[in-house]
Amino acid sequence: MRKPSDAGRSPVGTAIAEALNPVMTAAGFAPGQSGEGPTGAAVVYCSPHAHFRSRYPHLAVGVDNDDPGACTNLNVYVDLLPEPHISEAHLDGVPLQQQLRETGHDDLIPQLATWASRPASDALPELESVLEAVFSRR
16 A cells, blocks of 8 residues: 555545544544545554553553654554555554454454455444454553
8 A cells, every 4th residue: 555645634534533533542642644645545643652651561562662752653554446445554563453462352353354345434333443442451
């Protein structure tokens, strides 16, 4: 998938950001920012790394950054063709499914198994539910 362009906000990305913002801001992330390229859109959520690490020491354990301005990011990627569908979600570069396996959240993986084969609007509730569960577990 291409990186988002500077052409402006993505209508698809904006809809995803608006749907996930309540879960993500409650988890300590800034509201999502979206962008769109010719074939894809992306939404990024940023949490100051030190804050994220103190709240979620069990998540993204391989990522450590001493830079005081560093952020921990959740990125959601959407392929726009043939119709918008969520193609990936990463927490600091680690695919969400892998993150779930590594943190003992295997029970949540089936909810994400079919997201790439369904319209983004249909898969979004599962992603929201999984993120809510991940950030509520300690």
